[in-house]
Amino acid sequence: MLVPLLHDAEEDDRRIAQTIEDITHTAYIAQDGDTTVGAVVMHWDVDESEIVYIATVPSLRGGGYGKAIMGCVVDEARGRQVKAVYVGTANSSWPTIAFYQKCGFRMDSVRKDFFDYFPKPIYEDGIQMRDMLVLKLEIE
Ligand SMILES: CC(C)(COP(=O)(O)OP(=O)(O)OC[C@H]1O[C@@H](n2cnc3c(N)ncnc32)[C@H](O)[C@@H]1OP(=O)(O)O)[C@@H](O)C(=O)NCCC(=O)NCCS
Numbered sequence: 001m002l003v004p005l006l007h008d009a010e011e012d013d014r015r016i017a018q019t020i021e022d023i024t025h026t027a028y029i030a031q032d033g034d035t036t037v038g039a040v041v042m043h044w045d046v047d048e049s050e051i052v053y054i055a056t057v058p059s060l061r062g063g064g065y066g067k068a069i070m071g072c073v074v075d076e077a078r079g080r081q082v083k084a085v086y087v088g089t090a091n092s093s094w095p096t097i098a099f100y101q102k103c104g105f106r107m108d109s110v111r112k113d114f115f116d117y118f119p120k121p122i123y124e125d126g127i128q129m130r131d132m133l134v135l136k137l138e139i140e
Pocket residue numbers: 008009010052053054055056057060061062063064065066067068089094095096098099100102103
């Protein structure tokens with residue numbers, strides 16, 4: 001169930017499955033009543049927690065569920081006394097960069113040439129995926 005939900009966040013389904021199985025990660029399914037609306041995978045750490053994957057059901061995007069899931073992440077982070085949540089995204093993933101900033105994340109750093117390991121160049125909206133932008137949300 002989680003792998004198809006998260007497929008738009010990571011093309012490699014095997015990698016998603018491995019990440020979920022890794023005991024250092026915690027996966028959550030988001031529901032509105034009986035309806036599954038999305039999922040998020042977290043790596044919790046007091047100093048530097050990380051959103052590994054987050055996705056909402058394609059037909060429900062733009063309906064506020066992404067922000068609602070993020071609200072739950074922040075509440076859980078507070079409960080765990082986490083100081084900051086980080087997320088990494090590609091320089092080419094403009095909609096995702098917009099989404100994180102709408103959720104309060106700020107630019108933190110750039111990991112240049114992070115995506116060099118791809119055997120062939122990948123483009124999103126005509127922009128080559130090259131660098132990883134790291135965004136940070138300080139938890140107050
Ligand atoms: C990124 C994603 C989780 C956002 O979920 P969502 O349910 O569409 O988000 P919301 O409806 O809560 O939108 C929250 C805000 O982000 C903005 N936003 C969401 N998608 C956007 C887009 N494609 N372009 C611009 N802004 C966007 C919304 O306009 C909204 O802004 P507002 O608060 O001013 O109204 C969803 O698009 C998704 O699952 N994408 C595929 C997976 C992915 O790329 N995950 C991230 C990498 S791990």
